[in-house]
Structure formats: structure tokens, C-alpha cells
Amino acid sequence: MTTSAHASRDVFSRPAARFLAGGLDIRASALGQCRRALWYTATEQPVTNPPEPDSLTLLEAGNALEPVVVRAMRRSGWRVTPADRADPLSVSVEAAPGLTVTGHPDATGCPPVEGGAPAAVEQFLFGDDEPSAQTDDLVIEVKTRGPEAFKRWRTLGAERSHPESVAQAACYSLGLYGECRDVVIATLDTGARTWDHEIVPAERAERAWRNASRRVEALVEHHGLHGPDPDALPERDFTASDWQCQRCPYLNRCQPGGAGEAEDDAEPAEPVSDEQAREALREYEQVQGRIKSLEADKRGSLQTLQHWLQGKGVEKARLDGSTKTRTVGIVQSRRYSVDHTRLNALLEPEQRAEVVTEQVSEYLRVS
Numbered sequence: 001m002t003t004s005a006h007a008s009r010d011v012f013s014r015p016a017a018r019f020l021a022g023g024l025d026i027r028a029s030a031l032g033q034c035r036r037a038l039w040y041t042a043t044e045q046p047v048t049n050p051p052e053p054d055s056l057t058l059l060e061a062g063n064a065l066e067p068v069v070v071r072a073m074r075r076s077g078w079r080v081t082p083a084d085r086a087d088p089l090s091v092s093v094e095a096a097p098g099l100t101v102t103g104h105p106d107a108t109g110c111p112p113v114e115g116g117a118p119a120a121v122e123q124f125l126f127g128d129d130e131p132s133a134q135t136d137d138l139v140i141e142v143k144t145r146g147p148e149a150f151k152r153w154r155t156l157g158a159e160r161s162h163p164e165s166v167a168q169a170a171c172y173s174l175g176l177y178g179e180c181r182d183v184v185i186a187t188l189d190t191g192a193r194t195w196d197h198e199i200v201p202a203e204r205a206e207r208a209w210r211n212a213s214r215r216v217e218a219l220v221e222h223h224g225l226h227g228p229d230p231d232a233l234p235e236r237d238f239t240a241s242d243w244q245c246q247r248c249p250y251l252n253r254c255q256p257g258g259a260g261e262a263e264d265d266a267e268p269a270e271p272v273s274d275e276q277a278r279e280a281l282r283e284y285e286q287v288q289g290r291i292k293s294l295e296a297d298k299r300g301s302l303q304t305l306q307h308w309l310q311g312k313g314v315e316k317a318r319l320d321g322s323t324k325t326r327t328v329g330i331v332q333s334r335r336y337s338v339d340h341t342r343l344n345a346l347l348e349p350e351q352r353a354e355v356v357t358e359q360v361s362e363y364l365r366v367s
């Protein structure tokens, strides 16, 4: 495996995949992308579904918030050296013969040492952007996620929720240090504006890298068989109902009518007119209003009963209701919390999958 690191200005605008003299080059942040989409990009096919302005705004907001995460880490005692945004360092790793993966690390650094926070805080306060290099620096991959994705990452761990980000960080570690060290995934919740981190041990990071690069190696074989033929398409990695396809810039080319097919999977239902929907919404609002007022009444009654019990100095008592005698009592509830950061560090992703399971439910929200 050969690696290189150099400064480059065009790194942010590079395509997700491109053919070079030596074979195929994949952008590190695109390691998890659909291989057919990568093929469309590498063969320079025109985009049929450009991103909506809102998606671009979201993307730009995420990028703009990355320095915020770096500053928050420093305030928490981390030693962090962020990438120079005007002249980012580009690393390139040869994943296999004919396959390179290239990208730019967000930052490097290391977690606070026990009792060592003041030095880092001082560095933040006095604006020293060039902390001295240390041999134990780790790659820090900075991500911004919406509340749901943040919760998912924290609960399941990066290797299960976003394995491509672990592979990406491992790639940078190989490129920068010539070895796969532990990697840090630092994530900002864009809703609550809080951040957290996960340190993925070197062995597991390397495994994520091997899995990701093995997956894209299939494109090198495909290239060997067909050359850069835009019509010799690799198999699809996703189906029309997957979010990857719904956001794919080649959706209409790959699956003409794809969005429609996804809708076809939905339960057939009686057509509802706009007027019927408005009527249903008005009924919903009225019922919500009644529920809120009933809930307020219920809270008031419960408070009176609680004061009555406290006045008697008991935790439980019997009292005649309108139809029967009821027991009124204080019930203790206990909550247990799991430190997912520690759990993720202790357990392999496969073990975590047995412990932390995921259920997806769907409901309609009116806001």
C-alpha cells in the first residue's frame, strides 16, 4: 500500500470518482456511495437530478459548522489542529492495484489527558492555532448531523450507523501516518447544538477501511473488463425507495420513474381531496385543543391529591370516587441510562448489534 500527503487547493471540488492514468480514484468521503453512481461520475455522465437548493444549504451549513466543533473540542481540553481550509492537505492511499482513495482530513489531534485540560484551554484562549506536533496525533473526522442521525450515531456507534465515516478516517490515518491508528469521530447535533465524540480503536477502524475499499475494488475489476464504458453499468446498490436513490444525482438516468416506483410500494389508499384533508386537519386541531384542556384539568386534580396525601403524611390512601373506591398513591419511577460512548468503545460492532437493537416505526406528525 502506498500513501502520500500533499497540499492541494482543488480538493474540495473533486468528483466522487474519476479515472486516472493509474486506474480509478475515489474521493474518501464517497467510499460508501452507490457503485453505479460512482461509475456515472467517473464516466462523466450528465447529472439528471441536481440537488435541491435546500439540500445545498444543508450541506453548506454542515461545512460551515465544522470549525465550531473544533473550537468546542479545544474548550473541552482537546488538542486539535484543523485543516487549513484555504489550502487543505490532501492524502492519497493506494487501496489496491489500480485503486486510490483521496481526500482531506478535517483535523488531527488528541483527547485531553487526565488533568491536562488547562493547557488546551489556554491554547484556545490565546488563539494558538499551531500546537506543537506530537507523535500520538489521531485523525479527527468532524461530522454534523440532524437530531435523529445524531441519536442513531450515538446509540449504535459509528461503525454501525456511518461505517463509511470510519473508513474515511482510517484512510486519512494511513495517508498521514503510514499506519491505521485509532480514529476520532466528532459529531455535532445541529438541532441541540451539542457535540460528542467516539474513538474507534485502530483494529476496528482498519477493518472498516478494508470493508469499504473491498467494496469499491469491484469497480476496478469492472473497469478492467469493460474499460471506461458509460453504458457498461455495474449493478445497482440500492432500490428506488432507498434514500440513497431518492437523493442520487443520476436517479432519472438509472431508474426512470424511480420516485414513482417508490410510491407504488406504498399501501393503496382511497384518494383524498384537498378539501377532505383540510377538514381532517381542522378536526385534528379541535381534538388537540380539547385534549390539552383536559390534560391541564387532570394535572390540577392530581396536584390537589398529591397535596392531600402530603398533608396526611402518607404515601398511599383509599378514597371514594364517583363509581368506586380508588387507591391514591405516590409511585416512584426509575430511569436507567446507558453511556453509549463507553459501550461503543468496549464492544465490537457485532456484539453491540446483539445488545443495542433498532426498531423503526412510522407516524404522522402535524406541527
Ligand code: SF4
Pocket: 034, 035, 036, 037, 236, 237, 238, 239, 244, 245, 246, 248, 249, 250, 251, 254, 255
Ligand atoms: S439511483 Fe440508486 S441505484 Fe441508481 S445510481 Fe443512484 S443510488 Fe445507485
